[in-house]
Amino acid sequence: MAGKVRATVLRDTLISLRSILFFSVGISLVYGLLRLAGPLFMILVFDRVLPAQSEATLVSLVIILVIILTIMALLDYSRRRVLARFGAQFQERIEEHIFRSTARDTYFARSGNKPAAGLNEADGLRSFFHSGSLVAILDFMWSPVFLGVVFIISPFIGWIDVAGLALLVLINLSKVHFSKAREERHSEASDRIGDLKNTLSVSRHLIESQQMTAAFNKRWLSARRSSRDTAIEHKDFTGWFTALSSHTVLMLQYLALAAAAYLTIEGELTVGAMVAAMVLSRRIAYATERFLKQLPSIREARENWRSLDKALSAAEAPTAVLDGMAALRLSQVTVRCPLTKNKLLRNVSIDIEPGSSVQIVGGAAAGKTVFAETLIGRFAPSAGKVSIGAIELGRLSITDAARTIGYVPQHVSFVPGTIEENIAGLEDKLDRSSLVHAARVAQVHEKILSFPEGYDTRVDALGSRFSKSERHMLALARALYTKPRVLIIDEPDTSLREALSKNLKDEINGFLARGGILIMLTRIALRSYRPTRSFVLSDGSLKEMEINAKADGKVVAIQGG
Numbered sequence: 001m002a003g004k005v006r007a008t009v010l011r012d013t014l015i016s017l018r019s020i021l022f023f024s025v026g027i028s029l030v031y032g033l034l035r036l037a038g039p040l041f042m043i044l045v046f047d048r049v050l051p052a053q054s055e056a057t058l059v060s061l062v063i064i065l066v067i068i069l070t071i072m073a074l075l076d077y078s079r080r081r082v083l084a085r086f087g088a089q090f091q092e093r094i095e096e097h098i099f100r101s102t103a104r105d106t107y108f109a110r111s112g113n114k115p116a117a118g119l120n121e122a123d124g125l126r127s128f129f130h131s132g133s134l135v136a137i138l139d140f141m142w143s144p145v146f147l148g149v150v151f152i153i154s155p156f157i158g159w160i161d162v163a164g165l166a167l168l169v170l171i172n173l174s175k176v177h178f179s180k181a182r183e184e185r186h187s188e189a190s191d192r193i194g195d196l197k198n199t200l201s202v203s204r205h206l207i208e209s210q211q212m213t214a215a216f217n218k219r220w221l222s223a224r225r226s227s228r229d230t231a232i233e234h235k236d237f238t239g240w241f242t243a244l245s246s247h248t249v250l251m252l253q254y255l256a257l258a259a260a261a262y263l264t265i266e267g268e269l270t271v272g273a274m275v276a277a278m279v280l281s282r283r284i285a286y287a288t289e290r291f292l293k294q295l296p297s298i299r300e301a302r303e304n305w306r307s308l309d310k311a312l313s314a315a316e317a318p319t320a321v322l323d324g325m326a327a328l329r330l331s332q333v334t335v336r337c338p339l340t341k342n343k344l345l346r347n348v349s350i351d352i353e354p355g356s357s358v359q360i361v362g363g364a365a366a367g368k369t370v371f372a373e374t375l376i377g378r379f380a381p382s383a384g385k386v387s388i389g390a391i392e393l394g395r396l397s398i399t400d401a402a403r404t405i406g407y408v409p410q411h412v413s414f415v416p417g418t419i420e421e422n423i424a425g426l427e428d429k430l431d432r433s434s435l436v437h438a439a440r441v442a443q444v445h446e447k448i449l450s451f452p453e454g455y456d457t458r459v460d461a462l463g464s465r466f467s468k469s470e471r472h473m474l475a476l477a478r479a480l481y482t483k484p485r486v487l488i489i490d491e492p493d494t495s496l497r498e499a500l501s502k503n504l505k506d507e508i509n510g511f512l513a514r515g516g517i518l519i520m521l522t523r524i525a526l527r528s529y530r531p532t533r534s535f536v537l538s539d540g541s542l543k544e545m546e547i548n549a550k551a552d553g554k555v556v557a558i559q560g561g
């Protein structure tokens with residue numbers, strides 16, 4: 001099934017863009033043919049115009065040459081534009097496919113700083129099509145034809161070209177092969193600088209408040225030094241091959257000229273043919289060198305293509321949107337620590353009917369956050385299933401998943417941007433009335449309006465403009481904005497606890513009456529709010545507790561879970 005999906009995506013993308021690619025190949029073929037005009041012009045000038053002393057022929061030839069060069073300039077410009085658009089459309093279609101057709105958990109199976117599997121690869125391929133790499137490859141396609149023309153002029157010069165090209169290939173392949181390790185060292189060192197920049201933008205406040213600036217600067221200098229040294233080492237090494245390669249091109253051109261001159265002295269070639277042989281030899285050598293310089297880009301493009309293929313084949317299509325409210329079901333869910341592989345959740349099974357509120361109480365490191373973040377897809381179960389109604393949660397699309405679960409995390413953080421963007425979860429077409437409603441329910445509307453820029457006020461990642469309880473309330477507004485079916489609150493702080501039993505009570509009751517599910521994870525059982533069901537989480541195992549209504553929500557007995 002997945003294989004079928006992949007084959008269709010790649011085939012469809014290529015088929016739909018095939019005409020653009022063929023068009024640019026066609027332009028390149030005409031362009032390459034017109035490049036023969038230069039050598040032809042030289043032959044005619046030396047062999048016709050000069051012996052005949054014909055000024056009229058010279059003027060006609062110059063006019064024709066100018067026209068051809070103008071056409072060549074237009075063709076070159078056009079094919080670059082066409083290739084750029086080919087790359088852009090290719091990327092857009094692949095990205096659209098990834099966004100639309102990948103289920104949440106596959107989408108989240110990302111690594112490092114990649115936003116989603118396949119996106120970086122699609123971008124890498126776009127820049128390959130867009131950059132001069134493809135043009136260099138297309139220009140190189142004419143080299144065998146030019147070489148054939150040189151062989152027609154003189155096989156002797158042709159063989160000199162072949163020997164020179166073999167030397168060029170050897171030099172450039174050695175460069176690619178022997179500089180790989182140095183290149184990797186340099187790119188790792190540059191990545192370290194990138195990581196430090198990210199650390200600074202995300203944790204500047206922490207670094208300064210904890211007096212880490214001096215130590216951070218030391219790390220920065222050391223990373224800079226290492227990046228600079230590896231860059232010099234890499235440049236020094238490849239510089240040797242680059243110099244050798246470019247001078248081989250020059251040498252080839254002059255050797256071709258010398259051989260042609262010798263043949264002219266011997267009376268085997270005309271002066272025009274001599275010059276044309278030299279120009280063609282230079283053109284072949286330059287085109288080959290430019291092509292060989294693209295080898296690392298070609299290798300990278302091939303790797304990108306393979307990973308994209310793999311990412312698309314691994315991607316599972318999302319299931320249909322959930323219809324109406326449904327029960328949340330965890331069956332035999334086990335989650336393991338990604339580092340130690342120890343169990344963080346152990347065979348957790350729970351059925352939560354629509355319209356119920358559930359409290360999960362657990363001590364320090366009991367697994368409450370892991371439980372919550374398994375529902376949002378941050379932890380993938382190593383066994384068991386999490387489903388809502390008949391649909392596995394991880395199989396929802398990222399858009400449907402966002403509408404299904406609202407999450408108020410224990411440690412609230414923000415995306416640097418405006419309050420509006422944060423509450424609306426970065427949606428560009430936001431619904432203002434839902435935004436204000438969510439802020440009012442979370443009782444932060446007035447606070448936001450007290451800022452001169454209101455909802456356009458910018459917040460940093462920590463939300464430093466707000467107090468801890470205000471940050472929690474903002475996180476609640478953010479969770480409520482999408483009108484989720486399941487609302488998860490991890491460790492509500494004192495003000496949120498109070499609000500749940502007072503100002504928020506009606507809202508929560510309304511939410512439950514509409515079939516919503518509320519899950520609260522706390523260290524200490526809430527006294528002021530009585531959930532429908534209560535559980536204890538201990539060392540990753542979940543057990544249901546019986547609530548004595550008369551005891552005002554206090555836990556009185558434990559049932560085996």
Ligand SMILES: Nc1ncnc2c1ncn2[C@@H]1O[C@H](COP(=O)(O)OP(=O)(O)OP(=O)(O)O)[C@@H](O)[C@H]1O
Nearest residue numbers: 337338339344362363364365366367368369370371
């Ligand atoms: N991303 C992670 N990678 C590895 N282990 C993790 C990760 N997140 C949590 N854990 C481990 O899972 C266990 C449970 O952590 P969790 O944060 O769920 O506890 P908790 O019940 O929320 O505790 P607390 O009330 O102290 O926040 C801990 O031992 C923790 O080290």
